[in-house]
Amino acid sequence: MVTPKRKDAQQLTELILDTARDLFTKFGVDSVSMHQIAKAAGVGQATLYRRYTQKGDLCLELIDDHFNRFKNDIEQLLASIHDQPVLDRLKAVFRRLVVFASDETALLKAIHISLVHNRCIENDKRTFFTSPPYMFLHSTLTHLLKESQDSGQTVPFDPAFTAHIYIASLAPFTLQHLSEDYGMSTDAIVEQLLRTLICPLFKPNNPE
Amino acid sequence: MVTPKRKDAQQLTELILDTARDLFTKFGVDSVSMHQIAKAAGVGQATLYRRYTQKGDLCLELIDDHFNRFKNDIEQLLASIHDQPVLDRLKAVFRRLVVFASDETALLKAIHISLVHNRCIENDKRTFFTSPPYMFLHSTLTHLLKESQDSGQTVPFDPAFTAHIYIASLAPFTLQHLSEDYGMSTDAIVEQLLRTLICPLFKPNNPE
DNA sequence: AATAATAGCGGACAATTGTCCGTTTGTCAA
DNA sequence: TTGACAAACGGACAATTGTCCGCTATTATT
Structure with missing residues (x-):
């Protein structure tokens, strides 16, 4: 049976969280948009939204x-x-x-x-x-x-x-x-x- | 001195309110968008937003x-x-x-x-x-x-x-x-x- | 009535949020 | 190795929110 999981998925999650944390402390939670987080983390929007809607x-x-x-x-x-x-x-x-x-x-x-x-x-x-x-x-x-x-x-x-x-x-x-x-x-x-x-x-x- | 006021302004306000009330009761407050209200009332978005941001x-x-x-x-x-x-x-x-x-x-x-x-x-x-x-x-x-x-x-x-x-x-x-x-x-x-x-x-x- | 002046209309435009789908990429079987 | 399969990536796209500015229409003045 085939149930492959990417191992980089977890890394991306952490990359996103780190990036968000950074941007939040830098600009404040309210000023940071979801796309901004995705872009700064270098991932697609869907990659972000799939984790956090x-x-x-x-x-x-x-x-x-x-x-x-x-x-x-x-x-x-x-x-x-x-x-x-x-x-x-x-x-x-x-x-x-x-x-x-x-x-x-x-x-x-x-x-x-x-x-x-x-x-x-x-x-x-x-x-x-x-x-x-x-x-x-x-x-x-x-x-x-x-x-x-x-x-x-x-x-x-x-x-x-x-x-x-x-x-x-x-x-x-x-x-x-x-x-x-x-x-x-x-x-x-x-x-x-x-x-x-x-x-x-x-x-x-x-x-x- | 010239300080003209439109008299239809008040009428538009009431038109907007009536339209919004209708749409809200018909579809629920959450499902109705601001543009939808403006369109249904037949006014521009700015006309709506100028009154209610x-x-x-x-x-x-x-x-x-x-x-x-x-x-x-x-x-x-x-x-x-x-x-x-x-x-x-x-x-x-x-x-x-x-x-x-x-x-x-x-x-x-x-x-x-x-x-x-x-x-x-x-x-x-x-x-x-x-x-x-x-x-x-x-x-x-x-x-x-x-x-x-x-x-x-x-x-x-x-x-x-x-x-x-x-x-x-x-x-x-x-x-x-x-x-x-x-x-x-x-x-x-x-x-x-x-x-x-x-x-x-x-x-x-x-x-x- | 004609005119000047501006309050305020309206739709195009920008920004943000949220979705979809073609493509990539890692995993397993042979 | 190689190939097949699907998890999951990424960016284009749709929808919604919010803004800007040219133009219309109303009113005060003559």
Whole structure:
């Protein structure tokens, strides 16, 4: 049976990713067009589009390393403080999450636009909400929220639903707005988010 | 001095809006291109683009009537229940808001994409966050939240910040996800939102 | 009414996104 | 080696978005 694969395919993929990374850092994600990436990498448009149908897909790939680091951070963090109260763990995860979102605003915006927009056009399976990063975040938050819920320290709420809402409120454009137009530092945003979204779910800190 | 204005300009604007409305309801907002609208209305592209640089701008105009009705609803609603507790008023506004967002998903998605995306490209003054609808919502919610805060019934939080977060969590794509993929009815979404975002801000319902 | 002046129309044009198909190139069988 | 086969390359092509500029039509003036 004949199932040949080119060995240079993988090399081209890496060439494309490297080129895109370069152009993005040089000119900014928004100013770089798909054709520009293809041309700079010296490949045909189809070669690029066959791998990444939209800039968002490419960004998702580029952010992968960063996200894996972030994921490991979260897992280590959770392991290192597994004996602390669940509220503290939630806060820690949230803080790390906001920092990640702030660090990666440029790529995240492109991802958000492409994937969310795409979702709107066709009923593709590949949506923002089914991407591995989203699912990891959602599952991590849901677990912590469920534990909080089960521990009886909170008012009643639906953990999975609440996790969706938490992530929605961290949309890159929201954060950008709060930071640039509204003049809040990342720390201030974290503090307010904890105060507004998380702490109130827990029953009075100064117990009866 | 000579400052002639064409009187047919306004008529063309209305022709464009009517045409767009028709095409949108016939084929869906996403499937209709700007040129298609111009052609169907029998005007040049520039005539269309001079009025609305993006589909989102057009949608913002189209939604205007609906939004004004919504705005009046909210104002009447608030007037009719001005003597009820602020928590109840907040809940009522929120419920009406979610219903509006669910009814107008199609247009709101297009608006969201264009305005939020545009914001990302150039530092235009005209952003999603400075559009009249956003500002009305934000100011209405902020007032109610501030009143709640001042009445001493709540935990401490920043009303304006919280209003931003509330609106962010109602992004059309989030609602669509919760409704279509997650299978929640509008009522269920409202209930969970109130339970997750609003009620917890208020001190124990069963007072000490 | 005739004229001057300009607001603003319209379609051609440029740029970007996304697709298709003829051709290349690596792999396996003989 | 060589030949056959298909994975996958590349650039031409179509579609959509967004811009520019010559020309028309309306209005104020005489």
